Amino acid sequence: MHAIGIDIGGTKIAGAVVDEAGGIVRSERVPTPAGDSQLLEDAVVEMIRTLSDGAADDVVVGVAAAGFIDAAQSTVYYAPNIDWRNEPFRAKLEARVGATVVVDNDANAAGWAEFRFGAGRMVSDMVMLTIGTGVGGAIVAGDRLFRGGFGAGAELGHLRVVPGGLPCGCGQRGCIEMYGSGRALLRMANEIADAGGIGLQLARAREASGALDGGIVGKMIEAEDPGAIAALRQLGHWLGEASASISAVLDPQRFVFGGGVAAAGELLLGPIREAYLEHLPARGYHPEPDFVIAELVNDAGVVGAADLARVWAAEHA
Incomplete structure (x- = not known):
């Protein structure tokens, strides 16, 4: 089955054709x-036909x-960047392409791919946090x-x-998205630049380019600039604190971090672990x-979306 x-x-x-x-x-x-939601639908249909x-x-x-x-992996209740409200996207696509279609959240698809074929292999319970413009989440349990009960x-x-x-x-106010995302990292970097001291290089980079962006801050993190690292540590602290709360509810064996900011690797994971342990209930008795x-x-x-479709087809054969 393709x-x-x-x-x-x-x-x-x-889009991609993905093997088993x-x-x-x-x-x-x-x-x-x-x-234009109609042009978007047309583009997806054309891509499916091509592939x-x-x-x-x-x-x-x-x-x-x-x-x-x-x-039911069928209707889009709400999409933040597309004019979809209670959109029966699956039914529309199936009517046009004559194939079985399932629709899922993009963070769910990415998390499932990591669980099946990537960093989540060999565990049964995993949480993935995708650190991009916002913060996406995916949970694999058992x-x-x-x-969830409604799919959301x-x-x-x-x-x-x-x-x-x-x-x-x-x-709402105070979501982890406002403290642990790529946008949050830029806000923290600008605050450090404004304060002087270790932020001097950030301030100079901002002055030279007109504004800090993810690429500039990312390169400064790679170079281990003190101000950029301080911003990353702030971000990691909030992500670690949130992870401790997630552990209290879900008790995952593994946390996987994706998205552009995750390219920092251990520079990000270090402060996440520290803050996680600071806020972990029953520390010392709770498996880490x-x-x-x-x-x-x-x-x-694309890998996760394809595999979720294959799983759906197998379960409904």
């Missing part, structure tokens, strides 16, 4: 049509997108992806860590999980 994975991102739509070992057989990428061309057997398709997806579970970026804290795009960096990077979304 499995096709489609990952709808803010700037691009990535998680390997990519062939792939396609096109720009995401901005602001399924020449398939000699049945094709199943998994589509990953940011937003709340129902437990070898199964956790979606595992929104770990909206775990509240600071009561009455910074306002979040979700409408592993903290690792995701392995599949940019391919996780």
Whole structure:
């Protein structure tokens, strides 16, 4: 059975034919049509047709997108970057491509890929936090992806860590997304630059470029600039504190961190572990999980979406 994975991102739509070992057989990428849900649907349909061309057997398709997806992997309740509200996306695609389609949250798809083929191998209970513009979450419990009763579970970026804290795009305040994301890292780097001292190099970089961005701060972290490292440590502290709260509920064997900020590797994991242990209930008596960096990077979304489609087809055969 061929499995096709489609990952709808803010700037691009990535697609691939994925084999049963998680390997990519062939792939396609096109720009995401901005602001037009019909053009986006057309682009996904065209990509599915292109990738399924020449398939000699049945094709199943998994589509990953940011937003709340129902437990039946069918309807998009809400998408933050696309004009979808209670969108029956699965039914629309199946009617146009004549194949079985399942739809899932993009963080769920990436987390499932890491669990099956990447950094989450060899455990049965895993939590993944994706540190990008926001904070995405995925939970695997007892070898199964956790979606919740309505399908909208595992929104770990909206775990509240600071009561009455910074306002979040979700409408609440103090979410980990406001303290543990790429945007948060830039805010912290700018604050350190404003304070002088170890922030002098950050301030000079900001003055030279007009503004700090993820690429500039990332390079300064690689160079172990004191100000950039201090910002990363602040970020890691908040992620570690949130992870301790997650452990109290889910007790995972492994935490996996993905997204652009995770490229910092051990420089990020070190402060995460420290803060985790500071805030872990019953420290010294609670088994400690592993903290690792995701392995599949940019391919996780398409690989996970394809494998989730294959799993769905097997369970409903």
